[in-house]
Amino acid sequence: MDFLNITDEINYYKGMYTLRNEVADYLFNQGYSIIEPSIFENYDEFTNINTRIDKKKTVKLLDNNSGILILTPDITTGIVNKFLPRWEEGQKLKIFYYGKTYKHDRNGIGENREMGVEIIGEKNANTDNYILNTAKEIISRYSQNYLLEVGNSKFLKGIMEACSFKKADHENILDILFTKNKQELEEYIFGFPTTDAMITLSKILDLEGSFGEIKKQLEGLYLNDLMRQGVEELVKVDNYMSTITDNMIYDLSMVSELGYYDGIILRGYIEGSNKEIIKGGRYDSFTRQFGYDIPAIGFTLELDELLKTLHKEGRR
Amino acid sequence: MNLTIAIPKGRLGSQAIEMFKAVGIGEVIDENSRKLIFNDENLNISFLLLKNSDVITYVESGIADIGISGKDMVMEEDADIYELYKMNIGKCKMAIAGIKDSDIFKDDSIIKVTTKFPRLAKKYFKSKGQIIKLNGSIELAPILGLSDVILDIVETGNTLKENGLEVFEDMYQISAVVISNKVSYKFKRKEIKEIIDLLRWEDNNGKNN
Numbered sequence: 001m002d003f004l005n006i007t008d009e010i011n012y013y014k015g016m017y018t019l020r021n022e023v024a025d026y027l028f029n030q031g032y033s034i035i036e037p038s039i040f041e042n043y044d045e046f047t048n049i050n051t052r053i054d055k056k057k058t059v060k061l062l063d064n065n066s067g068i069l070i071l072t073p074d075i076t077t078g079i080v081n082k083f084l085p086r087w088e089e090g091q092k093l094k095i096f097y098y099g100k101t102y103k104h105d106r107n108g109i110g111e112n113r114e115m116g117v118e119i120i121g122e123k124n125a126n127t128d129n130y131i132l133n134t135a136k137e138i139i140s141r142y143s144q145n146y147l148l149e150v151g152n153s154k155f156l157k158g159i160m161e162a163c164s165f166k167k168a169d170h171e172n173i174l175d176i177l178f179t180k181n182k183q184e185l186e187e188y189i190f191g192f193p194t195t196d197a198m199i200t201l202s203k204i205l206d207l208e209g210s211f212g213e214i215k216k217q218l219e220g221l222y223l224n225d226l227m228r229q230g231v232e233e234l235v236k237v238d239n240y241m242s243t244i245t246d247n248m249i250y251d252l253s254m255v256s257e258l259g260y261y262d263g264i265i266l267r268g269y270i271e272g273s274n275k276e277i278i279k280g281g282r283y284d285s286f287t288r289q290f291g292y293d294i295p296a297i298g299f300t301l302e303l304d305e306l307l308k309t310l311h312k313e314g315r316r
Numbered sequence: 317m318n319l320t321i322a323i324p325k326g327r328l329g330s331q332a333i334e335m336f337k338a339v340g341i342g343e344v345i346d347e348n349s350r351k352l353i354f355n356d357e358n359l360n361i362s363f364l365l366l367k368n369s370d371v372i373t374y375v376e377s378g379i380a381d382i383g384i385s386g387k388d389m390v391m392e393e394d395a396d397i398y399e400l401y402k403m404n405i406g407k408c409k410m411a412i413a414g415i416k417d418s419d420i421f422k423d424d425s426i427i428k429v430t431t432k433f434p435r436l437a438k439k440y441f442k443s444k445g446q447i448i449k450l451n452g453s454i455e456l457a458p459i460l461g462l463s464d465v466i467l468d469i470v471e472t473g474n475t476l477k478e479n480g481l482e483v484f485e486d487m488y489q490i491s492a493v494v495i496s497n498k499v500s501y502k503f504k505r506k507e508i509k510e511i512i513d514l515l516r517w518e519d520n521n522g523k524n525n
Contacts (some may be wrong), residue, residue: 147502180501181399181493209505249502269499274378276499 001304015307016113017315020098021136023115023301030134032096032117037075037102039081043068046077049286051259052174059102059109063114071102071109074258076283076298083120084290092121098303117280118298120287128233128264129240131297135268135278136245139284144273145314147247151254152234153261153281158226159204162197173201178255180205196222200217207252211238214250233264260286266299273309277302317507318355319361322375322383331405332384332497336363338522339514372397376430381500382508387490388469392433398496401512404519406492410436412485413476414465415458430457431467440467440487455479 003009009147028034040061072078075097083093096309101112117134119127129289132148139146156177160170169188176185182205189202200222207214211234218231241248254265262285266277280299287294310316323329336342344354345363354363364380368389376381376395386406390399410433414420420427427445427479431437434449441447449461455475457463469490470476470483494515496508 145503149502179397179399180496181402183402184399249505269502271503274497274499 012307012311015311019303019307019316020113020115020191022141023303024096024098026138026141027096027115027117027134027229032094035079035095035097037072037078037097037099037116039072039102040069041072041078041081043070045081046070046073049077049260049289052256053258057103057105059104063140069210072099072257073101073103075099075114075300076118076258077260079116079118079120080283080286080296081290084287084292084294086101087121087287087290087292087294092119094119094122114300114302116298116300118161118296120296120298121294123284123295123297125236127295128168128237132237132241132266133244135266135280135299136241139268139270139278140245140247142306143270143272146277147249148241148245149249149251149254149267149269149270150234150237150241150277151251151265152230152263153254153256153265154233155207155227155232155252156204156255158228158230159197159201159222161226162222162224163192163195163201165192172215174255177204177253180253182206197224199206204253205308207250209249211235211242211250214252230263237264256281262286262312263297268299270306270309272313273305275302275305277309286297317360317504317509317510319382319504319511320364320380321361321511322364322366322371322380323385324371324386325365326368328368328384328386328406329365332403332492335403335405335515335518335522339518341511341514370476375495375497378497378499381498381504382494382496382511384492386469386492387488388433388436390493390495391488392436394435396498398498398501399493400496400501400508401494401515403492403494403515406490408469408471408490410467410481410490411470412465412467412486412487413455413470413481413483416480416482419466420464427465428463429465429467430454430463433467437467455481 001012043060047053058073061069063069075122096117098115101114103110119131136148173188176188186202189198192198206217256265261281263282265281266278267276270277278299278301282297284295287296307316321481323332330347333342333345333347341359341361344356344362352365366374371383371385372389372393374380376397388410429437429441429445430448430450432450432454434447435463437445437447454466454468457466459479461489475481494512501508
């Protein structure tokens, strides 16, 4: 953030301090422990895991052996890299952190403040619901006109596996899904010999809205085990979330630029803001690169965007 | 509906406005007036008349919920928006052209490319092209020796022909697209889809069909 005069800047820091502490206090009282994330990541390690991230936008620097580091664009990756090599069997972490992420944007190097929440090492029927409830409690505190949007990466993964595209086609299709361009998707898919899985893929952009709407659209479509698993996880989410909020939407075509999600994906929006306020999801398979199979789920809260929106509405 | 729609000024915009009017929205728009905002209070829709290249900026920033833009601009800007519907209007192609019968395009040397779409040109030519950005009358550049080829949109090809140029390679088919702000789409999905259904109906049944 840049400010013309000092008073505005001081006020911004004050607002950020208050907001940060409110959320931190809430999380602390809910039994989350605080940690301090690192701001450096290894460039190669990071881009190998997060294949969809725009490499040009990462902020690079050199260590004293001329190895390339980046200022972290995503703190969760750093947390996994930090804790997993030392993981002990049966360990459970329920943590939160405050940190900054960095990316090149149109105005130079963009700094972004965020608060993150992770539960690592525990997975039972309630863990997904628990984290979704934490997200809902935080976002609803700052706006009544909020939306929580949930997808499941297993659905898309399942269907893409069934279609077995080449790598380049796979990436192109994800890019098309990212822009929700249905006509282009159909043209692209029907350039291949048609299978049931491809017909379902061509309709994936209709699988959005309330869970009831999605269920109706799913009737008669091809489903494999992984896709079915994805849908069943969302049924559980909807059964629970519909008891605590009316502000839920779902999107089965959701694509994340972070490649490690493995199960539910979560986003949160508030009216008056043009960006995602909450971003997160389950990333169990992410831990596999360290030789463990440890369940993990979390989300981040975009503090700068939230404060800007509250300020615009005269509430901060 | 509480929706803000960005429309480009010019020929594409006029065609779009005609379509909106045909399906019963946008009656309030008067293209002969100098006003740039028109509010349809009954339907609760605002229309913004903007410069062609600014539609994407207004939609990406969320000032407008949806907008109509050429696919050429959408590809050039690479903005974080949804492309919800490809319309039947604004059809043309993006192509590479140069002086008729010249063989510069085929040899291995680095070629000079003039264009209004520098990012697209860079992506397409990679290290083989030296990109020079122009804002208009692109066809002049090869004739006057500023560049070897041009990368531009071609509708009928008449302008090319009259200037002694010919198409060397077709790149993409272009048409107008309905674009949407990503967050607006979450909150106003039903309304936005309703508008698109109307435009689709008009595309299939109206005079553009």
